[in-house]
Structure formats: C-alpha cells, structure tokens
Amino acid sequence: MSLIEVVIFSLYIFVLAAFVGYQLITRVPNLLHTPLMAATNAISGISLVGSMVAAGTEHGTVTTVLGTIAVTAATINVVGGFMITDRMLKMFRKGPQK
Amino acid sequence: MSAETTSTLIQLLYLAASVLFILGLRGLGNAATARRGVQLAEVGMLLAVIGTLMRHEIISYTWIIVGLVLGSLIGTVMAISIPMTKMPERIALSHAFGGLAVALVGISEYWHHQHVGEAMNNLQITATGFEVLFGAVTFTGSLMAFGKLQGLLPGAPMTFPGQNALNALFVVAALGLVGVVIASQDTQLAFWGLCGLGLLMGVTLVLPIGGADMPVVICLLNSYAGLAAAATGFALKNNVLIICGALDGGSGFLLGMMMSKAMNRSFSNVLFGAFGKVADSGPKKAGTASGPAPNEGSIDDAVEILGSAQKVIVIPGYGLAVSQAQHAVKDLANVLQKKGVDVKYAIHPVAGRMPGHMNVLLAEAQVPYEQLFDLDQINDEFASTDVALVVGANDVVNTAAREDPKSSIYGMPVFNVDQAKSCIVLKRSLNPGFAGIENALFVKPHTMLVLGDAKKTLLNFVQGLKEPGGH
Numbered sequence: 001m002s003l004i005e006v007v008i009f010s011l012y013i014f015v016l017a018a019f020v021g022y023q024l025i026t027r028v029p030n031l032l033h034t035p036l037m038a039a040t041n042a043i044s045g046i047s048l049v050g051s052m053v054a055a056g057t058e059h060g061t062v063t064t065v066l067g068t069i070a071v072t073a074a075t076i077n078v079v080g081g082f083m084i085t086d087r088m089l090k091m092f093r094k095g096p097q098k
Numbered sequence: 099m100s101a102e103t104t105s106t107l108i109q110l111l112y113l114a115a116s117v118l119f120i121l122g123l124r125g126l127g128n129a130a131t132a133r134r135g136v137q138l139a140e141v142g143m144l145l146a147v148i149g150t151l152m153r154h155e156i157i158s159y160t161w162i163i164v165g166l167v168l169g170s171l172i173g174t175v176m177a178i179s180i181p182m183t184k185m186p187e188r189i190a191l192s193h194a195f196g197g198l199a200v201a202l203v204g205i206s207e208y209w210h211h212q213h214v215g216e217a218m219n220n221l222q223i224t225a226t227g228f229e230v231l232f233g234a235v236t237f238t239g240s241l242m243a244f245g246k247l248q249g250l251l252p253g254a255p256m257t258f259p260g261q262n263a264l265n266a267l268f269v270v271a272a273l274g275l276v277g278v279v280i281a282s283q284d285t286q287l288a289f290w291g292l293c294g295l296g297l298l299m300g301v302t303l304v305l306p307i308g309g310a311d312m313p314v315v316i317c318l319l320n321s322y323a324g325l326a327a328a329a330t331g332f333a334l335k336n337n338v339l340i341i342c343g344a345l346d347g348g349s350g351f352l353l354g355m356m357m358s359k360a361m362n363r364s365f366s367n368v369l370f371g372a373f374g375k376v377a378d379s380g381p382k383k384a385g386t387a388s389g390p391a392p393n394e395g396s397i398d399d400a401v402e403i404l405g406s407a408q409k410v411i412v413i414p415g416y417g418l419a420v421s422q423a424q425h426a427v428k429d430l431a432n433v434l435q436k437k438g439v440d441v442k443y444a445i446h447p448v449a450g451r452m453p454g455h456m457n458v459l460l461a462e463a464q465v466p467y468e469q470l471f472d473l474d475q476i477n478d479e480f481a482s483t484d485v486a487l488v489v490g491a492n493d494v495v496n497t498a499a500r501e502d503p504k505s506s507i508y509g510m511p512v513f514n515v516d517q518a519k520s521c522i523v524l525k526r527s528l529n530p531g532f533a534g535i536e537n538a539l540f541v542k543p544h545t546m547l548v549l550g551d552a553k554k555t556l557l558n559f560v561q562g563l564k565e566p567g568g569h
Contacts (some may be wrong), residue, residue, distance in 0.1 A: 006221060014333060014343075020345070021348035021349055030457070034458045040346045041193065041320065043119050043139060044324055047152070047339065048199075049147075049336060050494070056155070057210075059210045059273040063210050070203050070207075071164075074329065075166050076192070079174055081177075083177035089133045092457075094467060
C-alpha cells in the first residue's frame with residue numbers, strides 16, 4: 001500500500017469505530033456511567049500493545065526504559081480498570097436483598 | 099510457523115480483540131448484561147496481549163514481564179483498596195497513567211528513529227507528534243484533576259488575567275510545533291518543545307476549571323487519552339489501537355457533552371468559563387439583610403416530618419460522598435420502607451464528581467437500582483411527594499435555575515424539590531456549594547435545613563424514627 005492508501009485505510013477504521021462507539025455509548029444508561037468510564041479506561045490500556053513492543057525490541061537502553069515504564073503504566077490501567085469495573089458491577093442489584 | 103502465518107494470526111487475534119471490546123461496551127448497555135460484557139472485553143485484552151507477544155520485533159521478554167508484573171501488582175492493590183467514594187480520583191489518576199504510557203511510546207519511537215538515523219514517514223511523524231501532545235496533556239491534566247478532587251489543590255477555579263488568551267496561544271504554538279516536527283523531524287528541539295508544551299498545557303487548561311465541573315473535565319481527559327491511543331495506532335499502523343482509541347475518545351467526548359447539557363452549558367463554557375469564579379447574582383450570603391434567612395430545623399423537627407410521610411424522594415449529591423453517608427441513607431430508607439413508606443432516589447446526571455458517581459455509591463450500600471431514577475423519569479413526581487430529602491446536593495436542587503434569569507445556573511435542568519410538601523436539606527454548613535452560588539431553595543417556606551455531617555444526621559433520623567412514639 002502506498003502511504004496515502006494507508007492513511008485513508010486507517011481513517012476508515014477510525015471513523016467507523018468512532019461511529020460504532022457513539023451508537024454503543026448512547027445506549028449505556030446513566031446508572032452505569034461510572035463503570036463505563038472505568039471499563040473504557042481499562043480498554044484504553046490497549047496502548048500496552050505499543051508499550052510492549054517498545055520494551056522488548058532491544059533498541060537501546062532509552063527505548064527499553066521508556067517502554068518498561070509504559071508497560072507498567074498501561075498494565076495498571078488494564079488490570080486495575082477491569083478489576084474495579086467488575087467490583088462496581090457486582091454491587092448493582094435489581095431487586096431488594098433476599 | 100512461517101513469518102507470514104504468524105503475522106496473519108496476530109492480525110486475527112487483534113481483530114477478535116476489537117470485536118470483543120465492542121461486544122463488551124454493548125453489554126454495558128444494560129445492568130443485567132454489564133458484567134458479562136466486561137468479561138468479554140477482558141478476554142479481548144488477553145488476546146491482544148498474546149498477539150503482541152508473538153510479534154517478531156520483540157526480542158527480549160525480560161522487561162515486558164517486569165512491567166506486566168509490576169503493573170498488575172499496583173493495579174490490583176489500587177483496585178482493591180480504593181473506596182467507592184474515591185472513584186473520581188481513581189479514574190483521574192488512571193487517565194494520567196494512560197497518557198503517560200502513550201506519550202512514552204511516542205517518545206521512544208521518535209528516539210529510536212533519531213538514534214539509528216532512520217526517518218519516519220509523514221504519517222508516522224504526524225501521528226507521533228499528536229500522540230506525544232495528547233499523551234502529555236492528558237498526563238499533567240489528569241494529575242491536576244486528581245489534585246483538585248483529592249483536595250491537594252484548591253477546588254475553586256484558579257484564574258489569572260489573560261488565561262484564555264494564553265491557552266489559545268499555547269494551542270496555536272503546539273500545532274505550530276507539530277508542523278515543524280513534520281516538516282523537519284530532525285529538529286529535536288521542536289519535538290522536545292512539543293513534549294514540554296503538552297505537559298504545560300495540561301496544567302494551564304485544567305487549573306482554571308472548578309471542582310464542580312470535574313465531571314466534564316474527567317470525561318474530556320478520557321477522550322484525550324483515547325485520541326492519544328488512536329494516534330499511536332496511526333503511527334504503528336495498528337488497527338486495534340485505532341479502534342480502541344476511537345471507542346474511548348468517542349465515549350469520553352459523548353459523556354462530556356451529556357454532562358455539559360445537563361448543566362445547560364456549552365462545552366466551551368465549561369472549559370474556558372472558569373465557572374463559579376464570578377457568581378455575582380442573587381444575595382451574596384443566605385441570611386444577610388438582603389434576603390430572608392434560611393429555615394433551620396432540628397433533628398426532631400425533621401424526624402417528625404419524616405415520621406408522617408407516605409412518599410419520600412432522596413436526592414443525593416457530592417456531600418453524600420464526602421461524608422460517606424451512602425450506608426446511612428440506606429439505613430434510613432430501610433426504616434421508612436418497613437413502615438410502608440415509598441422511598442425513591444432521584445439522581446441528577448451531574449450529581450457527584452463524575453458521571454454515575456451516585457449510582458455506584460448507592461449500589462455499594464445495596465440500594466436496588468430499580469429505586470434509582472433519572473431526572474426526566476422522576477421530576478413530575480415531586481408534586482405528589484411528602485418529603486424531598488436532599489443529602490449533600492446543592493446546585494441540582496437550586497430553584498434559581500428555574501426562577502432567576504440573573505443566576506449563572508439559570509436554565510440548568512434541576513429537580514423540582516420545592517414542589518414536594520416539605521423539603522429537608524442536609525448540609526454541612528451555610529457556605530455556598532462548590533459552584534459558589536447561593537441556593538434559592540434554602541429560603542423557600544417549605545424547606546428545612548438541618549446542618550451538620552450528613553452521615554451523623556441521617557443516623558440520628560434513624561434513631562429518632564425507631565424510638566416508640568418518635569412521631
């Protein structure tokens with residue numbers, strides 16, 4: 001692919017994903033907005049993908065150090081974000097306690 | 099496996115991960131399916147990590163494992179130990195981590211290309227520029243938001259003359275630097291300047307925004323973190339990053355819009371209006387000579403009113419989180435419900451310090467979510483309600499929003515608590531709320547203010563209602 005084709009292709013993905021995101025998020029009730037933010041926060045930990053490459057490519061000390069810090073920060077979000085989302089969602093109950 | 103097979107497999111794993119993330123967000127559309135949805139997203143993340151570990155660029159796993167283990171430990175401790183009342187702080191802090199990770203990935207990419215003297219193509223350098231800018235703004239901006247929520251920084255808007263002009267100048271300068279970096283990526287000074295300016299902008303953009311506007315700021319930072327991740331995806335030609343970034347960026351932006359709308363203000367007004375700084379309408383202080391004094395009541399007065407009520411609507415606000423009164427509210431509701439009283443909860447979209455903050459606190463206290471109602475679901479019911487019990491909420495019950503065109507919150511949708519037969523307001527002190535605006539509700543004839551810590555007051559109500567002949 002030429003560079004411009006890559007740009008257009010990536011833009012397609014971005015715009016369509018943003019559209020799907022809009023449709024999905026509008027359907028999330030106010031009740032669940034805090035778990036939603038915690039969950040999207042965990043999902044944004046996908047930057048882990050880039051961080052791991054930086055930490056593991058052995059491109060020199062600077063890259064490895066920055067990559068390792070990035071992996072740590074992203075993992076905090078992934079692990080912490082998903083755990084805390086689940087902790088919250090576990091508490092939501094429809095009817096009175098039996 | 100041949101290199102091609104491996105790379106195809108990795109792409110398929112990324113595709114599966116993207117689908118699972120979308121299904122996960124779809125699950126969050128309903129409380130009954132939400133947990134399952136988040137579990138799907140967790141599987142998606144696992145697949146994405148496995149796919150990345152298979153990539154041929156990765157030579158050494160040592161530091162990846164160090165980061166993964168360290169991050170898991172810190173993440174687990176934070177997830178377990180943080181109380182629900184501190185959820186906005188925790189979300190702000192995690193946006194800071196997200197921004198940091200993305201900015202560091204961008205910097206290390208740039209560093210590597212400079213180091214080996216290999217030029218990035220125009221797409222890579224453009225995306226890396228925005229990635230670093232958004233990442234840096236998100237990092238310091240989120241730390242500022244955290245500081246404000248945690249009380250390390252003053253919650254009031256901190257403004258200085260020409261601050262909007264300065265921020266506008268910064269935005270122009272940042273875009274200019276991105277331009278310079280694209281035009282000549284060997285100009286390292288421009289790249290490092292961009293990083294520094296991004297860090298500075300995070301501070302100058304968030305400092306002027308008041309504590310009560312934090313829900314919008316947190317949403318916006320969520321959005322920036324997403325855009326930064328999407329930029330990383332453009333730079334690394336990685337679709338799963340683009341998709342997650344778009345989902346996240348869109349989600350944050352949309353939530354921010356909803357919050358602004360619920361305050362009847364524009365996005366730009368929240369971000370650049372330094373709300374609460376110049377609340378100059380209405381009486382300066384309730385109870386001064388200019389207006390009638392608020393009607394204060396004792397615990398016994400309130401217990402008497404509650405004791406003869408048939409229908410009670412509770413309106414929680416940030417004060418509930420501050421005083422950690424969610425369990426006390428539930429205790430009171432239990433006592434009332436045992437006597438056959440109809441108890442409901444009215445939750446304003448901007449109650450608390452982040453979207454849905456109150457819902458989570460009440461869920462923690464085991465209030466069934468069937469009893470929680472949104473603004474438009476319940477606002478017509480106040481006219482047929484005996485007691486509207488306001489627990490630490492302020493602006494969302496301020497009748498000035500309906501009645502006083504001079505008020506800075508005029509036009510904001512608020513609960514019609516003044517239509518209830520009585521309105522009991524639990525408040526720490528007579529000081530104006532976080533938005534710094536006088537509350538016109540407090541001087542209405544049917545309103546009774548009970549001053550003191552909300553949790554203690556509520557427990558006293560419970561005690562009073564339990565005593566035989568307490569009403």
